[in-house]
Amino acid sequence: MTSFQSTLGDEPGIAEELAKGQREISIAEFFEKNKHMLGFDSGARGLVTAVKEAVDNALDATEEAGIQPDIYVEIAEAGDYYRLVIEDNGPGITKEQVPKVFGKLLYGSRFHAREQSRGQQGIGISAAVLYSQLTSGKPAKVTSRTQGSEDAEYFELVINTDQNEPEIRTEKTTSWDRPHGTRIELEMEANMRARQQLHDYILHTAVVNPHARIELREPGLDEPMKFERATDQLPKQTKEIRPHPHGVELGTLLKMLAATESYSVSGFLQEEFTRVGAKTSDKIHDAFRDRHFGREMTWRTPDATEADELVAVVEDAVANKGKEATAAFADELVDIVVGKDRIAHGELVTIVENVAETVGEETDTSFGETVRENVVEALWPVLTDDREGDVYAIVDDVTTTQKDDAGKVSMARSIATQFAETTGPADRATRDDVAEFVAWAAERTKEREDETYGETAQENVADAIWSRMRTVSDEVPKVREIADDRDVARDLLDAMRQTDILAPPTDCLSPISADLVEAGLKKEFDADFYAAATRDAEVHGGDPFIVEAGIAYGGELRSEGKIDLLRFANRVPLVYQQGACTITHVVKDIGWRNYGLDQPGGSGMPNGPAVLMVHVASTNVPFTSESKDALADVPAIQDEVELAIREAARELKSYLSKRRSLQKRRKKQDVLGRILPQMATKLSEVTGRPEPNIDGALGRIMNNLTVERAVEDGEVTLTVKNYSNTNESPDITDIVSAEPAGLDGEATVVDLDGEWFVKWNPEVSSGETATLTYSVAQDASFDINVDGVETEKLTVNV
Ligand SMILES: Nc1ncnc2c1ncn2[C@@H]1O[C@H](COP(=O)(O)OP(=O)(O)OP(=O)(O)O)[C@@H](O)[C@H]1O
Structure with missing residues (x-):
């Protein structure tokens, strides 16, 4: 309770008293107090965040300029503080911009751009400056x-937090040995307790930015950590796109309507949005008309037998025209009307106009506006005199046979009455109106007939009626009018959202690509197996996004404990708040046992020697907070993350199951290799005969590919027998100490310093045998090498 509350009501002027304490808060002051929101909650974390913001900017800037990034990061102890230096070889920042970029929060080039970039908000680096001045006062x-300039510009600056404006302390021109780029030096209260997170950030940045070279120096490291470039290929240049009609909110639409130079809605839609051409614009117009003006109900037309009656009505309404002309007009009009199945008021008006024109010309008579209006006014009641019967047919059509006829009649009567009494002369209603008519009719029917039309039945009736109603051709209001009326703007927004529109283009995105995901993992993790998957683009809230996943398994990866999960958004590693991130949620929900990984309890983070990386690239990454640590649970993104992971995991599964079967095979082979000679000896002892030759037995029992060499009088025979159930094509190299001769065409010979390499690559189908013969000098020695067949499936007896 504030001190004012106790006296509230007794004293005058309290509001004035309170007003004295109220004043504007600058964004810089706000974040000064709430620095945790930007990832500066402690000295340890502050250091990591500052490095991250500067390195992300360096990567964004170099890529935008088409430069291969060369980034230098140095952390050093400086008295009570830490000094942080980050240098890049980017395009540099102009003299005019430097103070704002570093000395003003919410100033940047990316906030309004629909294009994939690491930076989004224009807060990152100025927040680091703010944290530095707050903790060190420096x-x-x-x-x-900048590229092409002789000198560099040097600034010392702080942020004036009251005004959120830069305050320049020193400004001078200086020389710098880098031809272009930016260097920032910050001193701050910090510690190295988050060393692991810092290293993770740098290492993971190197994984997803294989085109970058990064060097890190820090206290306690004798040698700098260097991450070399794995590719010269820069990420694909992205293009900025206009907003997608499905992605804007009402406030944004109103702003866009107020700012556009277009006069018509059609021009506005096609100019300001992506994926809207003339056809889509027309569809949006119609959807808008349906919402804004409502549709007109069409009614069944009378059949030809009633034509005479209609002709009489028309003739009656046309006064003071010649008899023949009137008859011609009435006949022509009625002919057209009865020839149609159903008719709406607007349609009748158009038909009357057309007939008035044509018959007017033919008979040299003028059927002016008043006549036309009179005709419509006279004819429409006749055409709509059985609304109830018409609606009954519609209700009957979509209602289950269990419903009573009396109920249907009651529904039809109530709905028809609503049309007759509430929709004006043209029987116009919106979809919501129709739903209301039906709901009201259902209520009345329940009362009158005790027949229930539930939600689904009502929905079906309303849908059936709506589908028989016709979009009107009234002119859509101009942009200015819509901009001034938020209800009309809402109709336009709803129409945009409801219209099917092609997904946004994806050249605003730059995924890493499955190949480079794998290359990045190979570069930094020594594993036995790698797999990667890149999904096609999808859309959330009008912003396109692409998800990629990669897995490394086995080898030197840590085998105890949980797998390592690497999360990335727009190529930036997310090192904090793993538990709050949607990527983590998805990983934990996958049943990893199906993919061959250990997962205690069947859910949660799996165990094993594996690294799983997931990258989400989007023009608008939905982070859970400004510090950009975790992705929010957006269902469309979750689905794609899951599909990408499962795609890569399926490859892991087949690798692991193959590996397991090979392991089994090896075990069996080891046992057989030990037992077979013992059995041969035993057999010989029992039978008193010489030991049987068991050379080929192991290969046969194991269904292996066997390779044997027999040499007799300088004639060499290599025999390959395929006992397995798959076709094989082994690469066989027989290395001979004397020159071989008499080889047939299948093999090649290479002479290397007195050794001859006989190379042979036979295709051996399952169950088949292949042989190669050649001759050599009697005293030749041999050595054989077989590739292209897993060792577990190979028996070499030479
Ligand atoms: N090293 C750099 N080289 C060139 N331009 C830079 C560099 N660092 C920052 N900029 C420019 O300064 C702007 C502001 O940077 P800042 O880090 O404050 O925000 P951001 O990167 O746009 O977004 P976020 O707040 O999401 O990090 C950037 O948009 C960019 O235009």
């Missing part, structure tokens, strides 16, 4: 040299 030191 200004940020920035050097920047």
Whole structure:
């Protein structure tokens, strides 16, 4: 309770008293107090966040300029503080921009751009400056040299938090040995307790940015950590896209309507949005008309037998025209009307106009506006005199046979009455109106007939009526009018959302690609197996996104404990708040036992020697907070993350099951290799005969591919027998110490310093045998090498 509350009501002027304490808060002041929101909650974390913001900017800037990034990060102890230096070889920042970029929060080039970039908000680096000045009291030191300029500009600056404006302490021109780029130096209260997170960030950045070279120096490291480039290929340049009609909110639409130079809605839609051409614009117009003006109900037309009656009505309504002309007009009009199945008011108006024109010309008579209006006014009641019967047929059509006829009649009567009494002369209603008519009719029917039309039955009736109603051709209001009326703007927004529109283009995105995901993992993790998957683009809230996943397994990866999960958004590693991230949620929900990984209890993070990486690239990554640590649980993104992981995991599964079967085979082979000679000896002892030759037995029993060499009088025969159930094509190299001769065409010979390499690559189908013969000098020695067949499936007897 505030001190004012106890006296509230007794004293005058309390509001004035309170007003004295109220003042504007600058964004810089706000974040000064709430630095945790930006990832600066402690000295340890602050250091990691500052490095991350500067390195992300360096990567964004170099890529935008088409430069291969060369980034230098240095952390050093400086008295009571830590000094952080980050240098890049980017395009540099102009002299005019430096103070704002580093000395003003919410200033940046990416906030309004629909294009994939690491930076989004224009807060990152100025927040690091703010944290530094807050904890050390020292200004940020920035050097920047733009491409092509002789000198560099040097600034020392702080942020004036009251005004959220830069305050320049020093500004001078200086020389710098880098031809272009930016260097920022910050001093801050910090510690190295988050060393692991820092290393993870740098290492993981190197994994997903194989085109970058990064060097890190820090206290306690004798040698700098260097991450070399694995590819010269820069990520694909992205293109900025306009917003997608499915992605804007009402406030944004109103702003866009107010700012556009287009006069018509059609021009506005096609100019300001992506994927809207003339056809889509027309569809949106119609959807807008349906919402804004409502549709007109069409009614069954009378059949030809009633034509005379209609003609009489028309003739009656046309006064003071010649008899023949009137008859021609009435006949022509009625002919068209009865020739149609159903008719709406607007349609009748158009038909009357057309007939008035044509018959008017033919008979040299003028059927003016008043006549036309009179005709419509006279004819429409006749055409709609059985609304109830018409609606009954519709209700009957979509209602289950169990419903009573009396109920249907009651529904039809009530709905028809609503049309007759509430929709004006043109029988116009919106979809919501129709739903209301039906709901009201259902209520009345329940009362009158004790027949229930539930939600689904009502929905079916309303849908059936709506589908018989016709979009009107009234002119859509102009942009200015819509901009001034939020209800009309809402109709336009709903129409945009409801219209099927092609997904946004994806050239605004730059996924890493499955090949480079694998290359990145190979570069930094020594494993036995790698797999990667890149999904096609999808859309959430109008922003396109692409999900990629990669898995490394076995080898030198840590085998005890949980797998390592690497999360990335727009190529930036997310090192904090793993538990709050949607990627983690998805990983934990997957049944990893199906893919061959250990998962205690069947859910949660799996165990094993594996690294799983997931990358989400989007023009608008939905983070859970400004510190950009975790992705929010957006269902469309969750689905794609799951599909990408499962795609890569399926490859892991087949690798693991193959590996397991090979392991089994090896075990069996080991046992047989030990037992077979013992059995041969035993057999010989029992039978008193010489030991049987068991050379080929192991291969036969194991269903292996066997390779044998027999040499007799300098004639060499290599025999390959395939006991397995798959076709094989082994690469066989027989290395001979004397020159071989008499080889047939299948093999090649290479002479290497007195050794001859006989190379042979036979195709051996399952159950088949292949042989190669050649001759050599009698005293030749041999050595054989067989590739292309797993060792577990191979028996070499030479
Ligand atoms: N090293 C750099 N080289 C060139 N331009 C830079 C560099 N660092 C920052 N900029 C420019 O300064 C702007 C502001 O950077 P800042 O880190 O504050 O925000 P951001 O990267 O746009 O977004 P976020 O707050 O999400 O990180 C960037 O948008 C970019 O235009």
